[in-house]
Amino acid sequence: MTAAPAQSQAWVRRYRPAPDAAVRLVCFPHAGGSATFYYPVAQALAPVLDVLAVQYPGRQDRHTEPPVDDIHVLADVVTEELVAGWNDRPLLLFGHSMGAMVAYEVACRLQRRGTVPVGLFASGRRAPSTYRDENVHLADDEGLVAEMRRMQGTDAQVFEDEEILRMILPAVRSDYRAVETYRHQPAPPLNCPVVALNGRDDPQVTPQEAQAWESHTASGFRLLTYPGGHFYLSAQAPEVLREIREFALTAAPAGTGGGTAPRG
Structure with a gap:
């Protein structure tokens, strides 16, 4: 496992x-994903949401920095970043x-530090307390590429460019290792609502x-x-963005650190 990288x-x-x-x-991006995946989200939701x-x-x-293959390490560093520089208003994850x-x-x-988010939207992932025995990160490069194709979340042009494909594979493998070796550590339920979103034909969930x-929230679930x-998400983005926007507008007053139960 990797050590915690320096904050940046x-x-x-x-x-x-x-x-x-x-x-x-x-x-937060998917395995193999990057921040730019959410560029359209920023464009669509501003100025209602920052x-x-x-x-x-x-x-x-x-790309020159070593990837992090541990969910807990990633969460540690991101939490520090948010608390240090972005905690002047309520956070929706x-x-x-x-x-x-x-x-x-x-x-x-954040909850342990007294900064409860107003809500958590968990998309395309089974609950932390569930478990499957998965080992894609141990496959050879061809097996990893086959899994990327099966998930249909990578631009088809990437598979046609051998140089780009080989450049991204280390990060993809590291992300799969982070997901597949993750083990939930029992924790108190979140004091904010959780909204789970899922594709009807998703083989992963x-x-x-x-x-x-x-079971991971004490404050409302949908x-x-x-x-x-x-x-x-690719096809359902307008509907998902509408849910996020409406939730943010009703979940908590400005300046608070907690949420109310979501609609429905």
Whole structure:
């Protein structure tokens, strides 16, 4: 496992500053993903929300930095970044796939420090307390590429460029290792609402595994299911963004650190 890297402002991207927004939305990428995945989110939700996107090391402009293969280490560093520089207004967390796990662990850490997020949106990932025995990170490069194709979350042009593909594989493998070796450490339920989102045909998450997120909150739960697979977000972005916007507008008054139960 990797040691905690030095803190850096490179961990957070703010593509469309919204200084008058009452709530900050912090977005966590999927395995192999990057902060730019959430550029359209920032464009769509500003100025209602001040959107931050987390940039993991080992990709894009951080490609020279070693990737981090431990969810808990990632959560430790991101929590410090948020508390140090972005904690002047309530935080709403959104993570997809691996990002949902990082977001959950960050929420737990923020709660322990007395800064409860107004909510957690956990997309395309089974609950932390569920478990599958997975070992994609141990596959050879061809096996890893096959898994990337199966998930349908990587631009098809990437697979046609051998140089780019080989450049991103170390970060992808590291992310898969982080997800597949993650073990939930029992923690008190979150004192904020949790909204689980899932694609109806996602092979990575059953309805029961998505519903299990309910056990991780003491403050309200909703499960939203959309047409599509693991990357249902691509086609369902307008509906998901509407849910986030409406939640943020009703979840908590400006300047508070806790949330109310979500609608429904």
